[in-house]
Amino acid sequence: MKELLAILLSAIIIDNFVLSKFMGICPFLGVSKKFESAIGMGIAVIFVMVCSTLVTYPFYMGILLPLKLGYLSNMSFILIIALFVQLIEIFLKKTMPALYKALGVYLPLITTNCAVLGVTLLNINNNLTFVQSIFNALGGGIGFTVALLLFSGVRSRLETCDIPETFKGVPSTLIAASIVSVSFMGFSGLIEGIFGK
Amino acid sequence: MVFESYILPVLIFAGAGLIAGALLYAASKIFAVKADEKLEAVNEALPGINCGACGYSGCGDYANAIIDGAPTNLCKAGGTAVAEKLAEILGVEAAEVDQLVAVVHCNGDCNATSPKYTFDGVSSCAAAKRFYGGSESCAYGCLGFGDCASVCPNGAISIKDGLAKVDKSLCVGCGLCEKACPKKIITMKSIKKFVDVACSSTSVGKTTKEICKVGCIACKICERKCPEGAIKVNNNLAQIDYSKCTSCGICAQSCPTHAIVDCRNSLEVRN
Incomplete structure (x- = not known):
């Protein structure tokens, strides 16, 4: 139990996919303009990450590995991720059209969100067990959401700032993103401190 | 050998694709959104170049607005021909476009x-x-x-x-x-x-x-x-x-x- 909590916390804070591993930067910059769309995107990514892990892990361990087809993992994982993205897209279109519109092109782009593929591949590369993988995916998704929410707050402040013409828009956003990322480095060593090595 | 290294992967992918397709089909039936017939016709009639001259963020957005009662003569790119087509679809009087x-x-x-x-x-x-x-x-x-x-x-x-x-x-x-x-x-x-x-x-x-x-x-x-x-x-x-x-x-x-x-x-x- 302690171990699972450590995996969860470390995936959220220390090995944050966006701010420490620099995966999924595209939706991080694209959808973090508004708080509402950021939280919608975050929940969508959590769903896709957990569901993909639920399927990809048994798929890899049960089918690909015994048949010595491990090299197909990237391709087959993308197929599975695409399936869940499509499912969530159909679901959102019906139930939450406003959120569907706000997410726009970034919703189908979860398919190519490297954080999702990264989570499924890292689970296998790091020799995690099935339960550990699910917690890692859940933590990765929550970490992505946290990063998105934090940054949407930063950006709403940026919008009212008096920024020099040259830095307006993307440059100031990227600088702010790097500062947020640097601040997350302060968490390194936290897990070892709490749970012991 | 040929079976294991070539045919098997293809079969696995075909099978996975088939299952995924079936799931998606089922989902799209369960969560089907009724599309407005008029909306589709309006989308067809618009030029689809998404120039934004009408004041909406693209042809799709303008099509939605037309259904909600926006004027039919805002499309600068399509001109009078498109305005007439749109008016016909909606059954309203065609207004001239100042191109x-x-x-x-x-x-x-x-x-x-x-x-x-x-x-x-x-x-x-x-x-x-x-x-x-x-x-x-x-x-x-x-x-x-x-x-x-x-x-x-x-x-x-x-x-x-x-x-x-x-x-x-x-x-x-x-x-x-x-x-x-x-x-x-x-x-x-x-x-x-x-x-x-x-x-x-x-x-x-x-x-x-x-x-x-x-x-x-x-x-x-x-x-x-x-x-x-x-x-x-x-x-x-x-x-x-x-x-x-x-x-x-x-x-x-x-x-x-x-x-x-x-x-x-x-x-x-x-x-």
């Missing part, structure tokens, strides 16, 4: 003006403008790096001899070039008006004449000749009031520097 066309208010190509310096930077008007207002000797003229041409959704603008030219038959009147031009020398006018002032220089006549063969020198001949009183020379530059202009073409004939041009017989807005 617009882009005009470049500069005629100073390589033959008429000379460059001030050689610009070796990024090939964009916006970049060139930052260096002393651009490489043209005329501070008001077209820089010819084609920022307008690159935003045109229909390829209507081309750069010839360092000057942007608009092909009237291709121009859809979306106004993106107007926004893109850093020198602000592109404006939109009704396609039914034929004369334009092809100069933006507000320098005094003598200065303009020294640097450009085809610039407006503010001689006011057009102002006197115009039978409708539609032309006024303001701030050393002739300006046409299109609400009064009847496109008679007398100003274009009488302009000594050919800064006013008549485009009724040319495909381009100006030749």
